[in-house]
Amino acid sequence: MNKQCPHMTSCPMYPLLTLSGSLKTWQIRYCRAEFETCERYKRAAQGRSVPNELMPNGFLLRKPTG
């Protein structure tokens, strides 16, 4: 049975991770195979707020500096 994150359809990051080859790499790992390791999933499971700009590995999407 294929694993998939229970938050997949409601996650605001998910649509972004379906767009191109490299972004799909995120989806394959973090929305399906290893969704328990996704920082977004872990924060939600802990009852914490999940910033929209938080990537599944914990990286925050920010404006480039410099």
Add this chain to the structure above:
Amino acid sequence: MTYWPFWLSGIALATTMLVHFLVSERMMAVSGRFTAIVNRLRYGPDPEPTESLDVEELQAALRAATLEAFGDSALDDDTARDEDDHVTEDHVTEDHATARGDEAVRPPVDFVLPEAPRGFTLSDHLLFFGALVLGSLAVALWQGRFAVVPTLSSAHFRELFGGAAPIALGVGGVLVGFGTRMAGGCTSGHGLCGVSRFQSGSWAATAAFFGAGIATSFFLGALR
């Protein structure tokens, strides 16, 4: 003791929930605020919300995130490679490789990450709980029945537990807290917010805790 008619209480409660949602863009849940305070103490404050990113900024941030997570190879996708077929390997420069990597994480021009509603701060939570206590106190004073008592006012409760009433209350409180955390919400979160939004889990949780409450009430009534 006099209560409002059930329909008036229901309208007042619904209005309170709606006003809370319209003002804060979040559903009102009491136990969720306890969880938020505990999480704040346990994990520290949430990161500051970022300014909204335009497509180029989002693309650059995605590139950095992808590099960090998967390394260079993840940016070398098939789509980008197809577009680069006219470039022979001998002529691939560092700039070109970067451009190809950018292409691999390019979001559509109209894509924007949705803006998250403003989160509650610790002082917001404390203000809510303070207001909760003050509101109850105001009603008790208004009705002239304010009194500090170490147990529940129910004569049956005192009769059942006698001197152990504070222990029973303490154990009951722990069980309520444990069950609330296990169920991911309490009567306000599931019973008001979840049920009104037709969340199946909330319907199940509400049926379970009201069912258990009714059964317990019958059981204690039988002990009279």
